[in-house]
Every structure is written in C-alpha cells, then in structure tokens.
Amino acid sequence: EAQVTQNPRYLITVTGKKLTVTCSQNMNHEYMSWYRQDPGLGLRQIYYSMNVEVTDKGDVPEGYKVSRKEKRNFPLILESPSPNQTSLYFCASSRYRVGSLYTEAFFGQGTRLTVV
Amino acid sequence: AQTVTQSQPEMSVQEAETVTLSCTYDTSENNYYLFWYKQPPSRQMILVIRQEAYKQQNATENRFSVNFQKAAKSFSLKISDSQLGDTAMYFCAFMKWRDGANSKLTFGKGITLSVRP
Numbered sequence: 001e002a003q004v005t006q007n008p009r010y011l012i013t014v015t016g017k018k019l020t021v022t023c024s025q026n027m028n029h030e031y032m033s034w035y036r037q038d039p040g041l042g043l044r045q046i047y048y049s050m051n052v053e054v055t056d057k058g059d060v061p062e063g064y065k066v067s068r069k070e071k072r073n074f075p076l077i078l079e080s081p082s083p084n085q086t087s088l089y090f091c092a093s094s095r096y097r098v099g100s101l102y103t104e105a106f107f108g109q110g111t112r113l114t115v116v
Numbered sequence: 117a118q119t120v121t122q123s124q125p126e127m128s129v130q131e132a133e134t135v136t137l138s139c140t141y142d143t144s145e146n147n148y149y150l151f152w153y154k155q156p157p158s159r160q161m162i163l164v165i166r167q168e169a170y171k172q173q174n175a176t177e178n179r180f181s182v183n184f185q186k187a188a189k190s191f192s193l194k195i196s197d198s199q200l201g202d203t204a205m206y207f208c209a210f211m212k213w214r215d216g217a218n219s220k221l222t223f224g225k226g227i228t229l230s231v232r233p
Contacts, residue, residue: 031219033219035221042120042207042223042224045221058218088159090161102219105163109159110161
C-alpha cells in the first residue's frame with residue numbers, strides 16, 4: 001500500500017529538549033515536504049526537498065531543520081523546541097520529474113506536537 | 117506570492133442537500149493547479165478534487181464538482197447529495213507548476229462543514 005508514515009502521532013515535550021519527527025514514504029517519490037497546521041492559518045510549508053541531499057526553506061523554517069540522506073526518509077528536527085512550535089505537523093510526498101505533469105501529493109497521518 | 121482566501125469559516129447543510137464552498141486565489145502565474153482537500157476528525161488530508169488551470173472544463177468526482185472561473189480567480193466546490201461523512205474541514209489549495217520550482221501547496225484557512233441529519 002502506498003503511504004507516507006509519520007512518527008510519533010502525538011508528542012508532548014518540554015521547551016529546549018531536542019526532538020525528531022520521522023517521515024518515510026514507500027512510493028519512490030523525489031519530492032518531500034513538511035507543513036504545519038495552525039487554527040485560522042491553514043497549512044504552511046516549513047521545508048522541502050526536491051531529491052536526496054537537496055533541501056530548501058519553505059515559508060516558516062525558523063526553529064526547524066531537515067535532512068534527506070535517503071530518498072524515502074525526510075525527518076523534521078526541532079533542536080530547541082519552544083511553545084510557539086506547538087502545532088499539527090504533516091509530511092507529504094509527490095513524484096517530481098522534469099518535464100512531467102504534477103501528480104497527487106500524499107500526506108502522512110499528522111503529528112500533534114505540544115511544547116510546554 | 118500566491119494567496120488563497122476562504123472567507124467562510126463555517127457552513128452547515130442538511131443531509132441530501134447541496135452545498136457550495138467558496139475559494140478565491142491570487143496569482144500572476146499562468147500554469148498552476150487548484151485542489152480541494154478534506155480533513156475529517158481523523159486529521160488525515162484527503163484529496164477531493166483537482167483542477168489544472170489550462171483545462172477549461174470543470175473537474176468532477178462523483179458528488180463533488182468545481183466551478184473554476186480563471187479570469188475571476190475563483191474555485192468553488194459543490195457537494196451534491198450531502199452525506200454525514202462529508203462533515204469535515206475543507207481546504208482550498210493552489211500550486212504553481214514550473215520545472216525546477218518548489219511544488220509547494222498554498223492553503224486557505226479552511227472551512228468547517230457540518231452535515232445535519
């Protein structure tokens with residue numbers, strides 16, 4: 001089954017304690033991205049990756065890091081979480097090939113993060 | 117920068133009736149895609165329907181159809197024969213399409229739809 005898997009689904013942590021949210025896809029997609037969802041703001045892109053070792057900032061990258069060492073994995077790292085990073089996080093992947101039409105983005109199940 | 121506006125925060129509809137959700141967007145791009153996503157209480161993001169800007173024909177998927185007005189930059193979603201399972205938050209989203217560009221989805225704020233039995 002084609003899917004994007006995020007872990008954990010729920011996480012409560014304290015300010016300043018480093019954490020990683022994992023994301024893995026089994027569709028051999030080139031493009032992966034992280035979004036955060038906040039009430040009244042919709043979803044906003046944090047970081048994205050066009051392929052292995054190619055990452056770039058989205059609209060709200062402050063306080064986050066990512067890496068793309070393997071095609072299937074795209075972890076989101078919060079080095080020193082703060083309460084304003086309390087949010088619902090989504091990982092998404094899609095196929096990307098130059099000259100090809102866009103295909104559907106597949107989303108993970110979401111990670112509810114609370115920073116106290 | 118692209119923006120997507122969903123001005124109605126909430127809507128309610130009687131089961132079996134039809135409801136239309138509004139969305140407007142702003143862009144200077146010529147090649148782009150538009151989407152409606154459904155987010156039920158499970159939080160899963162589910163693609164409902166998509167529209168390519170170069171296609172004049174409005175997209176349809178079973179009970180879901182769109183009214184795409186490119187000149188007016190409007191993209192509304194019509195849900196026919198509403199069902200209780202349609203109760204969810206709905207997001208309108210935009211994506212510009214250009215080789216080498218970030219395939220970022222720009223989302224509206226969302227609208228909460230409640231279907232009444």
